[in-house]
Amino acid sequence: MQEYSKxxxxxxxxxxxxxxxxPAKSIVxxxxxxxxxxxxxxxxxxxxxxxxxSPAPEQTSRMIADYxxxxxxxxxxxxxxxxMVSALEREIFLDGFHKAFSMGAGPCxxxxxxxxxxxxxxxxxxxxxxxxxxxxxxxxxxxxxIEVLKTTDCKSNYYGVILIE
Ligand code: SF4
Numbered sequence: 001m002q003e004y005s006k007x008x009x010x011x012x013x014x015x016x017x018x019x020x021x022x023p024a025k026s027i028v029x030x031x032x033x034x035x036x037x038x039x040x041x042x043x044x045x046x047x048x049x050x051x052x053x054s055p056a057p058e059q060t061s062r063m064i065a066d067y068x069x070x071x072x073x074x075x076x077x078x079x080x081x082x083x084m085v086s087a088l089e090r091e092i093f094l095d096g097f098h099k100a101f102s103m104g105a106g107p108c109x110x111x112x113x114x115x116x117x118x119x120x121x122x123x124x125x126x127x128x129x130x131x132x133x134x135x136x137x138x139x140x141x142x143x144x145x146i147e148v149l150k151t152t153d154c155k156s157n158y159y160g161v162i163l164i165e
Contacts, residue, residue, distance in 0.1 A: 001069055004164055007088060011073045014084045018074040024067040024163060028137040029057040030159060031121055033129055043107040048114045049126040050107050057132025067099065067163040072074055077156045081105045085160040086123045099165045103128045105135075105158040128161060135159055 004021050011019035028101075037044050037051045044051060055063065071088065075081045085102035092100040108124045118124050128135050139146050139159050148158045 004069060004071065004113070007071050007092060007162075007164075009093065011071065011084065011088060014087060015079050016073040016075055016084060018144070020072050020144075021069055022072050022142045024064050024070050026138065026141050027064050027161070028141065029061040029064070029132045030134045030137075031057050031132070033057060033134055037130060041107075046114065047107040048053075048118045049124050050130045052066045054126040054130040055132070060133060062133040063090065063101075064163065067079040070116075071162045071164060072139070072142060072144070073160045073162075074139075075105075075158045077158065079158060081158045081160040082108060082125065082127075085122070085162055086125050088162050089125070091164060096165050100162060101125075102160065102162040103117055103131055103133070104122050104160040105129075115140075128159065 001021055008019045008021070034051050034057060041050070073081065073084060075084070082104035085104045089100045089102035102125050104125055105127050110120050110124060121155065128138070136146055142159070144159065149156060
């Protein structure tokens with residue numbers, strides 16, 4: 001775990017408000033999460049990083065079981081969480097952690113719209129919620145803050161995660 005600590009500093013250098021190394025088993029998945037994508041988000045079926053293209057909760061749960069730790073990063077609406085997680089994933093992978101895989105927040109916005117096949121597979125990653133992760137329960141279990149936003153003026157919190165091993 002100590003060998004991952006340099007990525008905390010790297011995350012802060014990239015603009016994260018906070019970052020922690022957390023146990024992978026503390027990531028909570030739930031079947032209801034995909035319903036929030038399917039009924040309530042206009043990216044469902046239109047963005048290649050979103051359901052039904054992204055991993056279902058059960059698949060994500062099995063995938064997370066292959067890891068012991070991950071780097072969780074915290075930002076706000078001005079933090080480029082998606083770009084940050086893919087950059088960190090690349091750096092961690094190139095350091096020799098061949099299983100590094102990242103998940104960000106919200107649909108990929110690298111292109112105006114998705115064609116039939118992804119144009120930037122090297123950078124496009126699904127969000128945690130698109131993979132069936134209960135982001136609220138996961139971040140609270142690790143000492144981070146998140147609340148339901150009642151208006152668009154409310155202060156938002158965004159999270160991303162990089163599985164490392
Ligand atoms: S990189 Fe472009 S094509 Fe790929 S998921 Fe993102 S927006 Fe869609």
